[in-house]
Amino acid sequence: MFRLVIQAPEIATQNLKQLARLSGAHSIEAIHQQAFRLQGAEISNEEAVADFCESNQLDFAFIPEDTRVRDIGLVVMDMDSTLITIECIDEIADMQGIKAEVSAITASAMRGEIDFQESLTRRVALLVGLDESALERVYTERLKLMAGAEAMLKGFHDAGAKTLLISGGFTFFTEKLQAKLGLTRTIANVLEIENGKLTGKVIGDIVDAERKKSELIKYRTELGLRVDQVVAMGDGANDLPMLKEAGFGVACHAKPLVQREAPYCINQVGLDGVLNYFI
16 A cells, blocks of 8 residues: 655645545545645556646655655765756856856756767866866855755654765765765766866766666665665756666656656655655
């Protein structure tokens, strides 16, 4: 049996009752004002539930009834437009006066239209000559956490889970977020800097979709966890292999391709909505 978790900024009582009927749930319980669990739901009715939730702008998730937050041992996250609200490389490019050009390449890659390694190489090359102080400006002036990020991380950390932030972005930002948020491990690309300026190159192998997937598997194995003890979150096409390798792969405010293929989706609420799956 499953519990059906329903979330949105506002949820009408009649909608909860209709979802209980559609899913065969026997009871409705409030997690808080923006989240409810419907106990005893039948996943065989998922298509009808999905259609109703889409029509009424509700997030939903069928979660095994015996799975709770202390069962989750690893939470893996993308950074840009997932843990944080911005695409760091786009904001760095803005310091160079070329945000529109770089953003277009970013968007194309996130939609899965071009290879991520190629897209990153092209974008970083456009940053040649930029003073490294621009990175600090992006961090202090523009980088914001996604709504619900801190509550989500606190809930999983308090329950004993490890966290991995793995990004096709840059270590300059992941390392600062690791210190700020107490993340267990971070992996990202290293920008080459010489004489205080970006060279337009990345040092070492680029963190792409396959690397994200393999690092999730590696850490899961290291911790001795089952697939169903892992949560992964992302928004772009290069996150999909990672999301599909986790027991709970969540597309967070993601591109349409990712929403179609990911096992779970969050659109109406913040990242704390992922924690609510297991409370």
